[in-house]
Amino acid sequence: MDSYAATVARMPALEQRIAEHPEEFRILTGDRPTGRLHLGHYFGTIRERVRLQDAGIDTFVLIADYQVITDREAIGDVAGHVASALLDYLAAGLDPERSTIFAHSAVPALNQLMLPFLSLVTEAELHRNPTVKSELAASGRALSGLLLTYPVHQAADICFCKGNLVPVGKDQLPHIELTRTIARRFNERYGRVFPEPAALLTETAELPGLDGRKMSKSYGNAIALSMTxxxxxxxxxxxxxxxxxxxxxxxxxxxxxxxxxxxxxxxxxxxxxxxxxxxxxxxxxxxxxxxxxxxxxxxxxxxxxxxxxxDDPSYVAEVLRRGNERANVVAEETLTEVREAMGTVYAAL
CATH class of the missing domain: 1.10.240.10 (Tyrosyl-Transfer RNA Synthetase)
Known part of the structure; x- marks a missing residue:
C-alpha cells in the first residue's frame, strides 16, 4: 500500500481518536509570509486549524518568515505580511489563549535543531523531495542550500514542539514521511525524544485562482482575505x-x-x-x-x-510577542533534551 493509500486508510481511526481524546494531540501548521493570505488559505488550512483548536487540540501556528527566502532572493515586506497574517488568523477564529502563534526568526532553539537533523538524512533523500523539485522549477534559480534542506527545516518546525499531528494535503505527505524518518533515526541513535507525527489529511479540494490556475500570490489571481x-x-x-x-x-x-x-x-x-x-x-x-x-x-x-x-495594533503585536515567548520556552526545553540525549551537556565539567 502506498503512503497516500495507507494514510487514507488510517484516517477514520485517527479522527475518532482525535474526537475522543483531543488532549493527546499537538499540531504544528503554518504559512510563509510571502504576501497576503487568500481564500485558498482560508478553505485549505485556516478553517481546519480553527476546527482543531476548537476541538481542544494544542495548536502551534508558525509564521515561517525564515522560509520566505527558500526560493527567492529578497525577503520583501515580511513585517507587513506577518502583521497581515496575524490579523487574518485572529479574525478567522484562532484564539491566542488556545493557539500559539509565533515566527521562525524569533525562536533560535527551533532553528538550532537543523544541525543534528541534517546529520540524519542523505543528500539523495533531500533531492527526491517533490516540493524541493517543484519549488526549484518554479523559481528559475540555482538550488540553494536552504531550499535543498527545506524539508529538514519543516521537520524541526514539527519536532521542536513535539507535534504529533500535522494537517496536510496529499502533496505534503512526503514532508511528513521525512519528518517521521528523522524522528525515528534520532530516537534510534540517541534515545527517544521525539514522537513520530501522524498526517491528518484535509479533505478540502484545492480552490483554483480566478484564472483557473493554482491560486497563488505570485500569479496575482487570488482574492486576498484583506481585500475590501x-x-x-x-x-x-x-x-x-x-x-x-x-x-x-x-x-x-x-x-x-x-x-x-x-x-x-x-x-x-x-x-x-x-x-x-x-x-x-x-x-x-x-x-x-x-x-x-x-x-x-x-x-x-x-x-x-x-x-x-x-484598530488595536498593540494587541496584535502582543499576541505575537506572547506566542514567541511560549514557543521559545518549548523550544529550549526540547533542545535541552536533545543535548542531554546527545551527551553535549557540559555544566558538570
Whole structure:
C-alpha cells in the first residue's frame, strides 16, 4: 500500500481518536509570509486549524518568515505580511489563549535543531523531495542550500514542539514521511525524544485562482482575505472568461468560468454545476455578479472582525510577542533534551 493509500486508510481511526481524546494531540501548521493570505488559505488550512483548536487540540501556528527566502532572493515586506497574517488568523477564529502563534526568526532553539537533523538524512533523500523539485522549477534559480534542506527545516518546525499531528494535503505527505524518518533515526541513535507525527489529511479540494490556475500570490489571481468589497468586485470583473454565453462547468475547456463557479460555490455552500444551471444563458456578467455577491457575503464577518483588530495594533503585536515567548520556552526545553540525549551537556565539567 502506498503512503497516500495507507494514510487514507488510517484516517477514520485517527479522527475518532482525535474526537475522543483531543488532549493527546499537538499540531504544528503554518504559512510563509510571502504576501497576503487568500481564500485558498482560508478553505485549505485556516478553517481546519480553527476546527482543531476548537476541538481542544494544542495548536502551534508558525509564521515561517525564515522560509520566505527558500526560493527567492529578497525577503520583501515580511513585517507587513506577518502583521497581515496575524490579523487574518485572529479574525478567522484562532484564539491566542488556545493557539500559539509565533515566527521562525524569533525562536533560535527551533532553528538550532537543523544541525543534528541534517546529520540524519542523505543528500539523495533531500533531492527526491517533490516540493524541493517543484519549488526549484518554479523559481528559475540555482538550488540553494536552504531550499535543498527545506524539508529538514519543516521537520524541526514539527519536532521542536513535539507535534504529533500535522494537517496536510496529499502533496505534503512526503514532508511528513521525512519528518517521521528523522524522528525515528534520532530516537534510534540517541534515545527517544521525539514522537513520530501522524498526517491528518484535509479533505478540502484545492480552490483554483480566478484564472483557473493554482491560486497563488505570485500569479496575482487570488482574492486576498484583506481585500475590501470593492477590490474583490474589481478583481472578479477582470477575470478572463470566454465568449460563450451559456455558463457551464468545465475546468479543462473553460478555466476562467469554472474557477468563478467554484469560488462562488465554496462561499455559498452550493456546487459549481448547480450554479451553472442557475445562471444558464445569462452569460459571464451574471456569473461575475453572483460570484462577487457570494464572496463578499462570505467574507463580510471576517472583514468586520479584521477591521476591529487592525484598530488595536498593540494587541496584535502582543499576541505575537506572547506566542514567541511560549514557543521559545518549548523550544529550549526540547533542545535541552536533545543535548542531554546527545551527551553535549557540559555544566558538570
Amino acid at each position: 468589497a470593492d477590490e474583490t468586485a474589481a478583481a472578479i470583473r477582470r477575470t478572463p472568461t470566454d465568449s460563450e454565453r451559456r455558463i457551464s462547468y468545465d475546468p479543462a475547456a473553460r478555466p476562467g468560468v469554472s474557477a468563478l463557479l467554484t469560488t462562488a460555490a465554496v462561499c455559498n455552500g452550493s456546487s459549481p454545476e448547480l450554479l451553472a444551471e442557475e445562471i444558464g444563458d445569462r452569460g459571464s456578467a451574471a456569473l461575475k455578479a453572483l460570484t462577487t455577491d457570494a464572496v463578499n457575503s462570505f467574507l463580510a464577518p471576517h472583514r468586520e472582525r479584521r477591521a476591529e483588530l487592525a
